[in-house]
Amino acid sequence: MVIRKFAAIDIGSNAIRLLINNVIEQKGKPTIFKKSELVRVPVRLGEDAFIRGEISPKSESRLAKTMKSFDYLMQVYGIEKFMICATSALREAKNGDEVVQRVIKETGMPIEVIDGKKEAMIIASTDLKDIIKIDGHYLYVDVGGGSTEFTIFEKGMPKISRSFKIGTVRLLNNLVEDSVWEEVKTWVKSNIPLDGTVEIIGSGGNINKLHKMSGRKLGQPLSYIWLHGQYQFLNNMAYEDRVAVLGLNQDRADVIIPAIKIFLNAAKWSKAKKIHVPKIGLVDGMIKMLYYQKD
The missing domain is CATH 3.30.420.40 (ATPase, nucleotide binding domain)
Structure with a gap:
């Protein structure tokens, strides 16, 4: 060895x-x-x-x-x-x-x-064999502070990737225009089958933290319904309570909400009901x- x-x-x-x-x-x-x-x-x-x-x-x-x-x-x-x-x-x-x-x-x-482009390529090279099935369609969403990288997998391989200037720090400071959201929406809808067969693979510190908060074991996906409920719960809670009551780090307690918004929109546009969280990234x-x- x-x-x-x-x-x-x-x-x-x-x-x-x-x-x-x-x-x-x-x-x-x-x-x-x-x-x-x-x-x-x-x-x-x-x-x-x-x-x-x-x-x-x-x-x-x-x-x-x-x-x-x-x-x-x-x-x-x-x-x-x-x-x-x-x-x-x-x-x-x-x-x-x-x-x-x-x-x-x-x-x-x-x-x-x-x-x-290179960022998305490196992220797509991570080992996802335990999640990705040859006959499935997957949308890999890596949410960062400044950008989000989207990669579509077909037949077990990455098909196309795109980086968009939508990130948690940008959203937190109201620096993302509606036109950028529309651009992401158009890209997602034009590159995947909209028959409800697509599943999301999420990466980044925020989705990893949400998976831990959910109590699910590694390998168990989050549901769109749970994520939507968590968005409502956290959004209605004061920042101070997210830190003091939930125990979130100060720099996590604010960006976690815009991160959920990105994942929810990606799921809505792709009609995905599951978000896999393999806890891997760049x-x-x-x-x-x-x-x-x-x-």
């Missing part, structure tokens, strides 16, 4: 995540990818990028400190290879490139700013890319 260690860092609009994975190789057996550690730091770069148009010095400093801390942590774990991807906040901020270059110079960490896809890419 050989155990190799890989890491992936996702610099998102709401939070920065570090995933450390053990990759277990055994002769004559399938490779096993096992999560070892997931660290999440709520830097929320999206509030700078989407509202002010640029990353503030304070946020840049927090980003650099987070990168340094993740570097130390990866050294302690003995990471063999790692990958860092930055998404919508840094690619849209006017000073995004300058911030990235300064942080790279200060920390030595190789940050790659990826576009929405960082998981990055780990797979690292492992399978040729040196």
Whole structure:
């Protein structure tokens, strides 16, 4: 048996995540990818990028400190290879490139700013064999702070992907126009069969948290009815109660409501009644890319 260690860092609009994975190789057996550690730091770069148009010095400093801390942590774990991807906040901020270059110079960490198409491609490369059936139709919805990536699966394979500028931080700050919603609606309806056979696969921190709140076991999907009821319940609860009574993190208690809205609309437009929550996302896809890419 050989155990190799890989890491992936996702610099998102709401939070920065570090995933450390053990990759277990055994002769004559399938490779096993096992999560070892997931660290999440709520830097929320999206509030700078989407509202002010640029990353503030304070946020840049927090980003650099987070990168340094993740570097130390990866050294302690003995990471063999790692990958860092930055998404919508840094690619849209006017000073995004300058911030990235300064942080790279200060920390030595190789940050790659990826576009929405590559983000959707990496997410679609995650292992979904336990959910996706060859004869089924699936709409993969990955909700982030700045954008949402949609991927349609047919015959067990990704057919088409699209990234839209609808994210929880944008919605929270009223930065999404009705025309963008209409664009998503048109895209979804024109690319899937509208006969009620489509099922949604959801990813992102908010849907993972909702699945945990539901009490369902891993592998049991959420229903559209439950999700709609949860939306009403949380929306009628004060932010302070979501934190104090439900125990949600401060940076989760506000974005969870717009996240549900995205999933509910995706389900309504696709006529999906089930939302599978495999608890995988961009960082998981990055780990797979690292492992399978040729040196």
